[in-house]
Amino acid sequence: MNSNQLISSSSLMHFLFYVVIFLTSTAISTSYADGNDTDHHSLLEIKSMITSEALTSWNNSLHFCDWIGVTCGKWEKRVTRLKLNSQGLEGSLSPHVGNLSFLCFLSLSNNSLQGKIPQELGRLSRLQFLYLSTNKFSGVIPVNISRCSNLETLSLSLNDLVGSIPKEIGSLPKLVILYLGDNMFTGQIPPFLGNITSMEVFSVTRNPLGGSIPDTIGQWKNLREFDSGGCGLSGTIPYSLYNLSLLINITLAYNNFTGSLPPSMGAMLPCLVRIRLWGNQLTGPLPLSISNCSRLGYLDMGGNKFSGKLAIDFAKLRDIYYIRLSYNLFGSKEDDELMFIDSLKNCTRLKWLLLHKCKFQGMLPTSIGNLSNKLQDLYLYGNQLHGNLPSSIGNLVGLKRLHLQGNHFKGNIPSTIGILRNLQVVYLHKNQFSGQIPKSMGLGHPFTLRVFSKTGAFLGVCLWLMMIAAKSARLWSHVCLF
Numbered sequence: 001m002n003s004n005q006l007i008s009s010s011s012l013m014h015f016l017f018y019v020v021i022f023l024t025s026t027a028i029s030t031s032y033a034d035g036n037d038t039d040h041h042s043l044l045e046i047k048s049m050i051t052s053e054a055l056t057s058w059n060n061s062l063h064f065c066d067w068i069g070v071t072c073g074k075w076e077k078r079v080t081r082l083k084l085n086s087q088g089l090e091g092s093l094s095p096h097v098g099n100l101s102f103l104c105f106l107s108l109s110n111n112s113l114q115g116k117i118p119q120e121l122g123r124l125s126r127l128q129f130l131y132l133s134t135n136k137f138s139g140v141i142p143v144n145i146s147r148c149s150n151l152e153t154l155s156l157s158l159n160d161l162v163g164s165i166p167k168e169i170g171s172l173p174k175l176v177i178l179y180l181g182d183n184m185f186t187g188q189i190p191p192f193l194g195n196i197t198s199m200e201v202f203s204v205t206r207n208p209l210g211g212s213i214p215d216t217i218g219q220w221k222n223l224r225e226f227d228s229g230g231c232g233l234s235g236t237i238p239y240s241l242y243n244l245s246l247l248i249n250i251t252l253a254y255n256n257f258t259g260s261l262p263p264s265m266g267a268m269l270p271c272l273v274r275i276r277l278w279g280n281q282l283t284g285p286l287p288l289s290i291s292n293c294s295r296l297g298y299l300d301m302g303g304n305k306f307s308g309k310l311a312i313d314f315a316k317l318r319d320i321y322y323i324r325l326s327y328n329l330f331g332s333k334e335d336d337e338l339m340f341i342d343s344l345k346n347c348t349r350l351k352w353l354l355l356h357k358c359k360f361q362g363m364l365p366t367s368i369g370n371l372s373n374k375l376q377d378l379y380l381y382g383n384q385l386h387g388n389l390p391s392s393i394g395n396l397v398g399l400k401r402l403h404l405q406g407n408h409f410k411g412n413i414p415s416t417i418g419i420l421r422n423l424q425v426v427y428l429h430k431n432q433f434s435g436q437i438p439k440s441m442g443l444g445h446p447f448t449l450r451v452f453s454k455t456g457a458f459l460g461v462c463l464w465l466m467m468i469a470a471k472s473a474r475l476w477s478h479v480c481l482f
Ligand SMILES: *[C@@H]1O[C@H](CO)[C@@H](O)[C@H](O)[C@H]1NC(C)=O
Pocket: 028, 029, 032, 035, 036, 037, 038, 039, 101
């Protein structure tokens, strides 16, 4: 035997050895329900900690790849998706979930799972989508989740999670969507999150986070939605936020932000669809450049300290349907300070125009009648508007609620109001209207009309009785309205 023969015979033996190993292992895996035994075992462990009707099909009458909510890969019988949202699951999530090593998609949203989120999830290096929202998970976000380096969506909202948002999440290189809203997270928005340059949707709404918005979010160049409403945040809105030119939705409502909005805001955020800044301490004028946000549908700047003459030109905002600027300090003392209403005539989808408690002092322009026939709610109460109420208001055929109380309107109540068929509530009290209640008001369908303040409540009851009497008699008496 020469050395060559020696090598080849040992190679042959190696070869045969491997063939035997291969056949044995195939036989083993076939005997284990023709799939990976670890996956089978993990699923059974997961089932053992959950009570639910939905999992009765998880039994040996079917291969585990055919169990409800389970999807296996095309070639290998390994679990790639586990989708058990809205199945009424109760119990907790077994740490064995971390052994489903081929898992890409895990959704357990909208169940009643409790206990901790197992840190073994961090072993799922292929995991792309993790939905655990709307459950009763408690404890902290396991730091090990930051090892799921392929994670694109992490949704943990509406649970009972506490503690801080782990800064390690900032090292998830592919994260696109992060939902953490409606938990009890504390300890601020970590600046490290700015490292996730792939971020498109970020929501931490309604958590007692405190602190301010870190400058580093300016690195989220792909961001489309930012929601940190009701997070106890303060300080100024970082200028870097306005640098995110793809932003569609911004919610910063119910915080304590101070400072003013940059004049170029509208030019920097041209894609805005929905902006909610309600309930902060913001000051200064509303930027005129908002006139250029042509996709804007929802504008809520109420409950702040915005001031100055409101001069936004709404003509290009053809999709706007909701405008709430109430509870601000806009009054400019100029008669034409409501002229912006002229520019609303092209906003044919406008349903809500809420401008109450704003210190407006001017006159209501007749162009109020050119507003959308979809307008349902017109709230101008608690300002200092004076002059007559234009009769063109009778063109607003969609109007359901008209609140004009607490101003200085004088003259007659326009009879055109009475013919508005959709009206449910008209509040005109605490003004200086005079003359008769127009007959038209008794002829149409019934609606609540309030013309007296509380001190005039007695007279109000009398008037109401008179109106009922008059309605049947089709006869109106002369009443002074306070
Ligand atoms: C199943 O998969 C796990 C993890 O990938 C592996 O360690 C184990 O050997 C596999 N078992 C079988 C029987 O193939």
